[in-house]
Amino acid sequence: MSGSRFLRRSEVHANSPLPTVSELNLILLGPPGAGKGTQAERLQEDFDLDYIATGDILRKAVADGTELGQKAKEYMDNGDLVPDEVIIGVILEEVATQAQDGFLLDGFPRSVGQAEALEEALARLDRHLTTVLCIEAPDDEIIRRLSGRRQCVKAGHVYNIHTDPPKRDGVCDQDGSRLVQRDDDREETVRKRLAVYHRQTSPLVRFYEERDLLRRFDGTRSPTEVHDHIRATIATLRLEDEL
Ligand code: AP5
Numbered sequence: 001m002s003g004s005r006f007l008r009r010s011e012v013h014a015n016s017p018l019p020t021v022s023e024l025n026l027i028l029l030g031p032p033g034a035g036k037g038t039q040a041e042r043l044q045e046d047f048d049l050d051y052i053a054t055g056d057i058l059r060k061a062v063a064d065g066t067e068l069g070q071k072a073k074e075y076m077d078n079g080d081l082v083p084d085e086v087i088i089g090v091i092l093e094e095v096a097t098q099a100q101d102g103f104l105l106d107g108f109p110r111s112v113g114q115a116e117a118l119e120e121a122l123a124r125l126d127r128h129l130t131t132v133l134c135i136e137a138p139d140d141e142i143i144r145r146l147s148g149r150r151q152c153v154k155a156g157h158v159y160n161i162h163t164d165p166p167k168r169d170g171v172c173d174q175d176g177s178r179l180v181q182r183d184d185d186r187e188e189t190v191r192k193r194l195a196v197y198h199r200q201t202s203p204l205v206r207f208y209e210e211r212d213l214l215r216r217f218d219g220t221r222s223p224t225e226v227h228d229h230i231r232a233t234i235a236t237l238r239l240e241d242e243l
Helices: 008-012 036-047 052-063 067-078 084-097 111-124 138-148 187-201 202-208 223-242
Strands: 024-030 050-053 102-107 131-136 147-151 158-161 215-218
Touching: 008 050, 008 215, 024 052, 024 202, 036 050, 036 102, 036 158, 036 223, 050 052, 050 084, 050 202, 050 223, 052 084, 052 102, 067 084, 067 187, 084 102, 084 111, 111 202, 131 223, 138 187, 187 202, 202 215, 215 223
Parallel strands: 024 102, 024 131, 050 102, 131 215
Antiparallel strands: 147 158
């Protein structure tokens, strides 16, 4: 367990001498392939947060053939956003019920409408965002990366055949399951997802800058360098919070 780990609210109660330790409520923002999922895996280990990844939730719903999956599939296959009225209720329910001790949101919000809905929901729960971690990378780097991404079928562990290959071809190092390429990682769909990001999601950079919540990270650095920078930023925020 990391020494700088934030305490869950339940642990704060159990260890009552600690006076004010805030819950950690984080958003990962950035274009497809910037490295949000890669960093999320590391941050979960650091801070033991409830991880809510909209893409994973939607892909599971599609695979399970649920009503949500049926509504989402066509949009996802085209590289479009699933409409706000389909996704907002699902994710806010997760935040309210599953992530009461702090959360790491990956892939939500993705539109100003979603960001406003989250802001209102958190205000109603008397909770607030700690920070928005915005990982940036140029389009050409993203297209190169996503052509090489592979994910395991069991837990979604992420690899890259060009830059971060598994030890055995096509097999996850962590759980031995099969590695596959996502349907929406075809170049044509990646280009569409990038256009959608620039049009519908990138306005959130300004939205969160105006609230002084945005922190930027250079996603072209190595995964370890990006992770170190994020950890240092969170540690600084925590110190400020304790002052
Ligand atoms: P989602 O699954 O959220 O996809 P995304 O945001 O497009 O993000 P990715 O998972 O593609 O990229 P990532 O940033 O996590 O990169 P990763 O770490 O894997 O969404 C999919 C679809 O669902 C959407 O298109 C939409 O249809 C729908 N959807 C989801 N949320 C929605 C919402 N809120 N509203 C409406 N619709 C929604 O890394 C990528 C690759 O790069 C990997 O191979 C990795 O090994 C490598 N890599 C990572 N970091 C580095 C680094 N620093 N240097 C070199 N390589 C790196």
